Amino acid sequence: MTLTEKLRETISRAFYNHGLLCASYPIPIILFTGLCILACCYPLLKLPLPGTGPVEYSTPVKDYSPPSSEQGPQQGDPNERPDWYLGAPVAYIQQILVKATVSPWRKNFLAVDVFRSPLSRVFQLVEEIRNHALRDSSGIRSLEEVCLQVTDLLPSLKKLRDLLPEHGCLLLSPGNFWQNDREHFNSDPDIIKTIHQHEPKTLQTSATLKDLLFGVPGKYSGVNLYNRKRVVSYTVTLALQRYDSRFLTSLRSRLKLLHPSPNCTLREEHVVHVHFKEEIGIAELIPLVTTYIILFAYIYFSTRKIDMVKSKWGLALAAVVTVLSSLLMSVGLCTLFGLTPTLNGGEIFPYLVVVIGLENVLVLTKSVVSTPVDLEVKLRIAQGLSNESWSIMKNMATELGIILIGYFTLVPAIQEFCLFAVVGLVSDFFLQMFFFTTVLSIDIRRMELADLNKRLPAEACMPSAKPMSRSQRYERQPAMRPATPHTITLQPSSFRNLRLPKRLRVIYFFARTRLAQRLIMAGTVIWIGILVYTDPAGLRTYLTSQVTEQSPLGEAGLPPMPVPGGFLSAGDTKLALSVFPSESVQRSENQTQQQREQKEALEADQQLWAQGLERHGGGQPEPGSKAEVTWGVEDEEIWRKLSFRHWPSLFSYYNITLAKRYISILPAIPVTLYLDPQEALEVRHPQEANRYHSFFPSSLGKLEALDQPREALPKLQGHQDITLYKVAALGLASGILLVLLLFCLYRVFCPKTYGQSGLSHSRRKRGDLPCDDYGYSPPETEIVPLVLRGHLMDIECLASDGMLLVSCCLVGQIRVWDAQTGDCLTVIPKQGLRRDSSGIFDYQESWDQSPDPQNGPEDSFDGSHPLKRMLSPLLPPLFYNQPDLTSLIDTNFSDQAKGVGPEPRHRAACGRHRDTGYDFSRLVKKVYEEQSTSNCMNFAGFPAPPGQAAFCAGLSCGAGEGGCSARRKSLGDEPFAGFDKSSPVSAWSGDLESSVWSLDLQGNLIVAGRSNGNLEVWDAIEGSLRCSNKEGQSGITALVFLSTRIVAARLNGSLDFFSLETHASCNPLQFRGTPSRSSVPSSPMCSSSDLIMCQLTHTVSCAHQKPITALKAAAGRLVTGSQDHTLKTMGLASGGQDGAICLWDVLTGSRVSHMYAHRGDVTSLTCTTSCVISSGLDDVISIWDPSSGIKLYSIQQAGVGLGGLGVAGAPGPGACVWGAPIAGGSLLPDGGCPGQPARAPSSAFPSQLGLCREHLCGGEAGAEGPCEQHGLWGTWAALGAVQK
């Protein structure tokens, strides 16, 4: 053994043990991993949240000097000093904040006078600043030397070329609107229009030109027609290249000297450095989005491969969670050990996921799923793990190796990536082993349970499910358990798409994917998002203010958030009102009054103007108030109120990026301007006077009206929080209400039993169910099959006409069931018959002791059962109504005859008792009698799994001979009246030595073909034998019962045609003198009192060379399929009234066609008037034209043998082929008609499915066309019935 093998074995064993551990203690392990993840993610809390908001840092302006570009030993607390504060800033921003007012205000002034003359002073101010020079000992220093020289604007900004400075100092002022030319300004008839001409009409996302030039947010500037305070503020913004404190001080002092601001209390102590993060533009976004799309495609394609599990979504989620949390863990661990991530997390994240990959998870799932289903969950997990352990370890080692190689590239970024990847890989491995494996085990267990629940009623197998269940008595190990019973895959059928018109396909595609609804939903969500975002009082403002105030070192006196009320004065009142209609909700009641008033004012009512004018005139003294410019806290650092993109966008116009760099904002220089009225009048534009004259009173009125809400504003602000909460509570309540309402609606409209309908329900509803055959299928419902219990052995054959279901088991017992209710109507042979025969050993566990003493014949007690004593568990009262089967079991071992020849379908565990068998009867007679008199509950206390134990017992019984043959014995103890061939006398042969090989049903007559060649006609209701025909010697393998004719196919390949003749007279020879029971509804063909004669009319001696396996009749033709690989169609046209059948003759050509159908045996066959469908062992379904014998279609079934076929639906073109593959159970629609595939339960008896299906669906679905699932499930119910 080499080292590798040894290693391999060790790893495999370790994985095996680990798998056992995980599957044994799932919950603790999941909790443990959850704790681990949380613990590892804990350091992540310290990391700053990703965001693009700028970060601030302020230093005192006194003895400020630009930081050195190297990260040397820092003075001061290093914690306070951010790591970006290195080197000189991009620019120093010096703002000169101007507040100007016309004082005193005269009543006859226009609204435009509020800002025209103040703005006109900006030119003068700019000149002063521009020409300022510092003269000191070192010479003259002018602004040009210190200011930031800018070059061209970006070529795309041609329209701004006149407005922004180029090739010179970056000095911005409102004067730029008029090219810094006083003359332009004076000749401008409409200032507002000039200012707003570059405002974007649509969504405002970044700083606008107005904001840039004014340097204050638009609503603070006061440049509008509704300026109540009549104070105009703007800034002159100066970007400086270098920090020259003396120059700046001199500028400041000069400006202060020129325009003193006596009551200015602005603090001028701090330089604020604003660091901008990298901004993600659209060009960066596209690759990012692409990588994420690829990532999602990868995850999608990976998780799509998860199959054969209970919940695909659950497992896919677990896989994604595994990968994501492993990444989080890796980042957390790296942070814990002091490595701070410097890479952009969002960018490298997809690559990390791809590197770590989902492969292992999928491999694990696949491996676990592919372990044998019947193993215990623990063992399955363990096996699956150990199977893949080597490859997992190998892959992991390879990946680690590759990543380690990457680590040695010595590129810091790649190194960091590799470090994260390595830690991520290891933590991913950990999570896979602990988290995902456990989740998988839970899933598998759930699947098993669900599977059990589904199958239990049907088969009642699997003792592990309900150990104490009474149904155990009839349990047995599933002899033939499909390997993959859980998922029933639909084979793709290309035929399905054939007959569909294109438009229908499109429509069904829409319907299937619910495209329209989803699009509308997505659109609505996006629309709501846009609304919320663009709402001026909503998210965006909030975010902006949050971001601007994000600085942890922000000053104490942060300006309050702008309140919605303030918007009314901000120019675009209409927008504010329309976008924010719920404003009134936010206000308390007393304010809504004012609101209304305000709105009225806005409506520009003439009367109100007059009133306002009067009020104004009365309230204000004639000379006008001496306006006072006040400086308050809100003016401090007015740039904070600007958009956080203000500076980046300004610099980006000159192709200077602020990303990852910072600017330093110097304290603003306050300038106060008082303009006297004369000046204001002088600068007034002539047109303006005319235009605004009429508008003037209205604006004043508005101003007055606006005064009130403004005064109420402080109160409003106080209420702001409460109203917010109110609104939130209201929204929450209405949301809950809506959900409740929808829930109620759902309950009303959808039935409670939706999705769990039983058989009867499904039958009733089948007509209403929306089911089309074009690929759109209604959601599948799970239907619990009706279980019909009673047969003790394998079902040999079954037949149904929709109302009745006849089944026959190997014992030869025929049972008639009501297909609708599942009641057992008749048992043939009848209970009352006294028999002692048939030593059938297998399934002794199902020996039933009848509670009814009269049903228990005495002679069955004389042979006592040692096995019964040993093996019978608790007798369930549930099955007390079951027939007594002791009569079927020969206990008289001493009187044993040799068994008849082995039967082909017999079970292996049947043993033939040796002749010299021990006479159990004598030995245990006493014991048995004692038991039989006592309560059946005595048998309790044998908890051994009865199925297995009994099986063993059966084996041990047969072990003596070692033979595996059935021992059947016919005693023929009933003294039957003499019978001869085709005797009308219902000669009850009482013979069980032959089993029933084929059955058919019509009306109340059951035709049974026996292995010994007998044909028997039984009354389904009464259970009496009506007639019998013993002409044939070879066993009847297939039967067709058409109105009065019976066609029987025999084992030797011959076909016999019988006719039933009814004599409506009471024959004295009638068997046992059965009295006519008129209450029994009889078939139209015969009543129970009629005498029935069964006559052989014709025989085709060599229809096939080999046994005929399938026989179907329809539309006057008979189709046979045989083991000789051929299909033959025969004419079945009836001749005279006597029901004679046309001779079928190979030589004369009345054999209509002869088709070489399959390469293998023809296993199943069905036919309608339009087509014949056959399936064979070569896994092909063929569809034939019966008249010409041409193959129309063939359908290849990959790898699964088709067990049964049925044609459902109306005869003609609407026929469907349903196949029941042995392994999968998928049903195929045929080419003849588009059909809806449905699921067939994979069952132990797929070969019977088609037959039964055909009858059920054909009988009930009628003209509905293709059968939908309910019919099928109904079939299943019927099928489950006879499977015990």
Place this chain on the structure above:
Amino acid sequence: MAESNSASTIPKKCGPYISSVTSHGMNLVIRGIVLFFIGVFLALVLNLLQIQRNVTLFPPDVITSIFSSAWWVPPCCGTASAVIGLLYPCMDRHLGEPHKFKREWSSVMRCVAVFVGINHASAKVDFANNIQLSLTLAALSIGLWWTFDRSRSGFGLGIGIAFLATLVSQFLVYNGVYQYTSPDFLYVRSWLPCIFFAGGITVGNIGRQLAMYECKVIAEKSHQD
């Protein structure tokens, strides 16, 4: 796989007769178109990545400038990718060694992601010198090949493609038809072959995956017949 690609479902939708008549030619054309668009898309995205490195800040109309400056580059890349993507499965068929390694869409997606990642690294990561960049990228590219391809023919074809494409691009640049955005010419030349190699492998992977789908369709059809 049918839902993975809109184009590859087309042969399935039309009936067996149509698809049997036109199957091979149609499939070839469809695959070519799909590959062409994949190539165009990748070229645009990766071009954006490369531009990011060199331009500090984007004017608002960066997209239009991309399209206007060298409009013929993405179509060229698309054509090249179509040729390569068809060449790979064709070569597999002629060599008689069908590619069996990791034939599934998730693996292809992973490959594409790694390819974009290599581009990303070459664009975003600052390397000390060009040799380091070249070596790193070469290692990454060969790692890509080893992880997703592992066929000798793929390797050879990749090398050939890289060589040819580099040659062509150098030729174009020398003749002044095309200019790199980067002022540093050597820098570009150092990563170009690696990127071309990785791109060839990636596109070949996609092409093989698409071709495998065609094979499946044909196989199905033969079963039906």
